[in-house]
Amino acid sequence: MKALVYQKFGPPENLVISDLARPEACSHEVLVRVAYAGVNSVDWKIGAGRIDHYRNAPFPLVTGRDFSGTVVEVGSHVRNFSVGDAVIGCLPGPGGSFAEYVATDALSLARAPSNLTLAEAASIPLVGLTCWQALVGSAKLSKGEVLYVLSGAGGTGSIAVQLGAALGAKVITTCSERNRDYVTGLGANYIFDYSKPNFTDDLIAEFPQGVDVVFSNVLGPLHRDAYRTLRPGGILVTIGESPLPAVAEKHGVDEIDLIVQPNGKQLTEIVTYLENGTIKPPSVSIHALVHGAHAMQNISEGHVRGKIVLQVS
Ligand SMILES: NC(=O)c1ccc[n+]([C@@H]2O[C@H](COP(=O)([O-])OP(=O)(O)OC[C@H]3O[C@@H](n4cnc5c(N)ncnc54)[C@H](OP(=O)(O)O)[C@@H]3O)[C@@H](O)[C@H]2O)c1
Incomplete structure (x- = not known):
């Protein structure tokens, strides 16, 4: 699968598109084909090796905590999602959503808000x-x-x-x-x-x-x-x-x-606020995955209005 990766810690310009093995979902996980991935400050900080907790992360390193996409496989113990569901989620650090597929705990997901585009939806989780x-x-x-x-x-x-x-x-x-x-x-x-x-x-x-x-x-x-x-x-x-x-x-x-934790139940409550119009998505600008380095550079400069999301597939 296509992924935006670091081969070593460094600035966003170190990011390259690479071909990696597709992850597999274990019994409590789902495999999601990622449509869009939200870019957050923490992503460039992890890539730069600035967060001690992830200094031992293996390379090639795929960052990206947020995603929206479609469930393509469910583990044998998963009851709350089915193949074809549109979902959003926040991966635990160091992430992995700047890639075509993610395998993640089904309990950390929520259904994508029905009134938002998948690009807008990817701006929400983290x-x-x-x-x-x-x-x-x-x-x-x-x-x-x-x-x-x-x-x-x-x-x-x-x-x-x-x-x-x-x-x-x-x-x-x-x-x-x-x-x-x-x-x-x-x-x-x-x-x-x-x-x-x-x-x-x-x-x-x-x-x-x-x-x-x-x-x-x-x-x-x-x-x-x-x-x-x-x-x-x-x-x-x-x-x-x-x-x-x-x-x-x-x-x-x-x-x-506070250090944010993935939580599907809370994410579902946030989706309710989005669907009833109490909360609107942030202003979103969309970049292609191949331009991810540029997007990460923008985020690292600290003056983005709302959010940037990467179109992954
Ligand atoms: N602990 C956690 O779990 C957790 C979770 C999420 C985020 N974070 C951290 O929280 C911080 C904020 O995250 P974020 O996603 O909101 O970042 P962000 O989207 O990159 O923030 C950009 C915004 O910050 C404003 N800004 C820049 N310098 C400012 C200043 N001196 N005073 C006031 N506003 C300023 C900019 O406004 P102008 O364009 O108007 O200057 C811009 O709109 C980051 O350090 C991030 O790593 C931590």
Whole structure:
């Protein structure tokens, strides 16, 4: 099968198209022919050898966590999917969806949303699960609370803003000026331009009582600065930067360091939100698999609006 592979750790330009053996589904797995694969920040970080946990991954290394596609085989113990079903899923790290076929645990899959294209559907799993596990699972965000999503226009931001609004929270976020209309369309109530010096002071002036929950999805100084926007007892869930226990203690807030986990049940709940229109897919741009290196380079530069997906087959 055709796959986009690293032969050694390095920058996205190291990616090449290669021919690999098709995986086989064991008894609790399904084999999926991948239609589209979503590109996430973690993919280029794994390929660059920046994530310790995957430093021993074997080569050739296929990255890619997200996929949409069609079930072509089911293992003998699989009861919840049949050949021909359109599905979406998030693979465990280091991934493997930048390839024509994936074999994965049937319990990690969901049916593809009936109202989305398979390209749009492939943009959802990893960012959808991350936001669900952060806001519903960890922070238990509830109606009337104030949520501050550090960055609103990227992959996780596009879903976190919408999910926060759907849960009944007032949502604050940041973006560059060129993304203001996009983020407004997602349902953000207060938008700050992160390039303006001292914008965090303006945010605190607007919410002097402090926000209830921070979703920290940006690397760098914004993360450290976000602790002081929380009310005492508020919760910061970080998915990007490491937690800062001394800063959390100083401000009397709780912090949670989240690593997303594949979960078919939660993904199915997210699909329901998509199908009833509560959440829209992020803005999606489609690249051919052969241009995957270019797509990964774009993601690594950190200014993609919404998501990039690769057309695999
Ligand atoms: N722990 C986990 O399980 C987990 C899961 C998912 C993601 N992550 C991590 O979380 C981070 C975010 O992921 P993502 O998928 O949302 O990334 P992404 O889609 O690449 O984020 C791109 C967005 O970030 C914005 N941005 C860039 N610099 C910014 C800054 N200084 N302040 C505010 N916004 C800024 C850009 O907006 P502008 O174009 O307007 O500049 C762009 O829209 C990554 O580090 C990723 O690896 C971790």
